Amino acid sequence: MRVAILGATGAVGRTMLDVLDERSFPADEIVALASARSAGSRLSWRGREMTVRAVDARAFDGCDIALFSAGAARSREWAPVAAAAGAVVIDNSSAWRMDPRVPLVVPEVNAAAAADRELGIIANPNCATIQLVVALAALHRARPLRRVIATTFQSVSGAGQTGIAALQAELKGEKADDSPFVSTIAGNVIPWIGPRGEDGWNEEEQKVRAETRRILDLPDLAVSATCVRVPVEKGHSISATVELESALTLEEARAALQAMPGLVLLDAARDPMPRDVAGTDDVQVGHLRVDHDMPNVLHLWIVADNLRKGAATNAVQIAESVRSMSYAGSNA
Ligand SMILES: NC(=O)c1ccc[n+]([C@@H]2O[C@H](COP(=O)([O-])OP(=O)(O)OC[C@H]3O[C@@H](n4cnc5c(N)ncnc54)[C@H](OP(=O)(O)O)[C@@H]3O)[C@@H](O)[C@H]2O)c1
DSSP: OOEETTTSSHHHHHHHHHHHHHOOOOOOOEEEOOOOTTTTOOOTTEEEEEEOEEOOOTTTTTEEEEEEEEEEEHHHHHHHHHEEEEETEESSSSTTOOOOOBOOOHHHHHGGGGOOOOOTTEOOHHHHHHHHHHHHHHHHHHHEEEEEEEEEEGGGGGGHHHHHHHHHHEEEEEEEOOOOOOSSOOOOOOOOOBBOOTSSSSSHHHHHHHHHHHTTTOTTOOOEEEEOOOSSSOOOEEEEEESSOOOOHHHHHHHHHOOOOTEEEOOOTTTOHHHHTOOOSEEEEEEEEOOOOOOOOEEEEEOOOTIIIIIIHHHHHHHHHHHHHHHHHHHH
16 A cells, blocks of 8 residues: 655654554555655655655555645645545645535544545544544533533644744744744743634634534534643643533543543543653543532543644544445445
8 A cells, every 4th residue: 555645754744654653554655745845855664764755746646545744735735636646635734624525534533424535535633623522522422512611732743843843942042933933932821823813713713613513513512712832842731611411420421431432531640741641642531520510511631642643643543444444345
């Protein structure tokens, strides 16, 4: 199987190479693609050296799967080209996430949606949304959701290599020339991720709301998010307040969360933290409480590695589902 990675030199693309290897994805060949800036540079995978190529109209020929992580503009331009060449495109950008012809998939929640891909493109959700919906889907299976209020604490790697470089430079007391952040990030928290609309909501906050509703197939769910960038290298954390249709005891909530694949519920004595989840693939949940005043409201703390479950791992899991679906189809 031939797998293309567009954005192979980036924070997500490099993590995809690791995850494909760790999960023994049956790729015989990786086609590493990026911009002309990185063309000719070398990457290694499974002990083999590869030369990075600049993406072009023939780059996807013969590819079965194309994993995209090079930003929305590149996805809009190249995803139709890759799909026309016969590859199933799994796109990490926001370009296709709200297109009704493109499924938006978190395999633990809605894996079957990946089968219905009119354009040959499947969208990977926003990184904060992925970890949030894994926990919400678990609770929704126990009691219908009524309202979600989420405050995110998002690491700098969510803004790619330039985000990591900006924090590292500022921690050394240097000026980060190419910082993607609106202010100094070292020693700071910035409640601003993505452009802010006239109504005051940041783009990231709107993505969390719209994508959560779409993945859970709950178009009227009340969702509000406050998205905050914090000086952490890897791992997003979310404080979520979840109102359910009816009360759930702490024991029932724990049982619902423990039954969810891909979710690890920590016991009351340990809280998940970004330093501990970095490099892991599960969504970790802790600090679970039933509200003092409203027994149908839960509070929980949700942490995941944004480069892995929030991007690369989720995309590779989708590729695995696509592969098993095509085997099932060929056996039918
Ligand atoms: N970081 C996260 O946690 C996260 C989570 C979910 C989704 N995503 C999405 O994943 C995508 C990549 O994010 P990232 O964090 O990996 O960013 P990044 O570290 O900045 O990497 C960007 C990648 O895109 C490539 N690229 C840029 N312009 C290009 C062009 N004109 N043609 C071809 N390739 C080009 C870069 O190649 P060069 O080396 O040639 O510049 C690099 O490989 C974004 O759409 C982002 O929204 C990121």
